[in-house]
Amino acid sequence: MHRLAAVGLSFLMVGCEGDVCDELEDRSFESVEVLPCGAVNCAWAIDFRSGRFSWKHDNVVDVGSYACDAESIAATRDADGASFAGSYDEASETLTWDGKPYRSIR
Secondary structure (H helix, E strand, O other), X not given: OEXXXXXOOEEEEEEOOOOHHHHHXXXXXXXXXXXXXXXXXXXXXXXXXXXXXXXXXXXXXXXXXXXXXXXXXXXXXXXXXOEEEEEEEOOOOEEEEOOEEEEEOO
């Protein structure tokens, strides 16, 4: 149960009831659409565990940390600090990540 509070260029986790992270913890999602994976197409996947994400897309695996507020997800890739944004619709169990829809698979 956390909410992001901007402090300079960093984010601090601040207590908040019912945030998106609670819904994502220990969940996996796959892209609704079949997307490019090198020379072929496949479903992209993302897993959330203990404040960390693993995103398998286009023959790449990005890993990093994430935090949430009541409505959105802010993530940072470990390799270079690149940021990603997302949201989660609890009613439809649809994750929108980097502009693409994903469905819950567990």
